[in-house]
Amino acid sequence: MFQTSLLEPTPGVGPLTLAHRTQLGDGAWVDVLPGWLHGADGLFTALADGVPWVAERREMYDSVVDVPRLLAFYREGMALPDPLLDEARGALSVHYETRFTTAGLCLYRDGRDSVAWHGDRVGRGSHEDTHVAVVSLGATRPLLLRPRSGGPSRRFPLAHGDLLVMGGSCQRTWDHAIPKTTRPTGPRISIQFRPRGVR
Template identity: 65%
Template sequence: MMLQGSLLDQVEEVGLRPLTGAVRRTLLDHGAWVDVRPGWVTGSDELFTRLALGGPAGVDWRGEQRQMYDKQVTTPRLLRFYRERERLPDPILEQARLALSEHYAAELGEPFATAGMCLYRDGRDSVAWHGDRFGRAAGHDTMVAIVSLGAPRALLLRPRGGGGESLRHVLGHGDLLVMGGSCQRTWDHCVPKTHQPVGPRISIQFRPRGVR
């Protein structure tokens, strides 16, 4: 699992750039919206290395088995979910969660509380079309903030149920994408498989309490 680093990113220490004045918002149908802040995390390739190592120095990545019709299948990515008050694996992630909570406080009305993490090892790893609609998000507007580390991968969005043209964001090397408003209820998103040679990517999803 080799990461092709970004030349612009390698010279910087791990940190966070400002959000205020740098976030670009796109308004979608049905009261949904998407914010993008390119290169929010500086030194993101170094952070990727810290998290990808596994074991005591990184994330204890786990594979999962899920029921698919009449058989068990292996989830095509590695996972780790950090519950409320569970310590995150790197101090910069705690800082990121706090910064997001402060920036979106007026709109969200509560802090980001949990962190889900996915490791996409290559182009064969993916996540199918879905919305984070379990828990309170099934009936209420909420936010999901995604930080992407490592090789850029496409994240697609389309109205729930299909139909219409999908939106495409290529995220990696410290980019931030935030889905807000009704986005989880009225839109779906996915990271599709690709036959192109791509390196590994880590996705970190910050969510409020009770949203999955």
């Protein structure tokens, strides 16, 4: 089970200039900033208890299966479920000179919940770059990235309050995933900020 801290800092976000950039190749890059979101304990609790989580089912390989995580989506113009998410989205939009308009939330209840390899390619042409910013709350889970053209994957463990931004050609030339794990692990919430039309 995820344990909150007794010394929770004042809610807010840190300076994005401290992010570490990793060049992946093929024009793709990833920025990582551990502990970027302060007040993550309170935000985790507010989202876990207050978001109208949905259990979806999707067609896959001629059958309908449960999506292995709970979902919520805040489209452009919808109020976000916590003011701290507005602050985070605003800071990201200014720093990356990208208007982040939507927020997709995923609740990974335990290690059995996951997301398969994919890229956020909907809503763009085959040569258009974009940004996808991911804020992680709760238990530490690795985000894996692998080149679509083949080759080894890269591993980015995301802990409570961490930020990861995928940019450049990343959504076109690399896939990402959150794998299942048999190790005991608590719940995790992922918040993905995207520009208009990108899914």
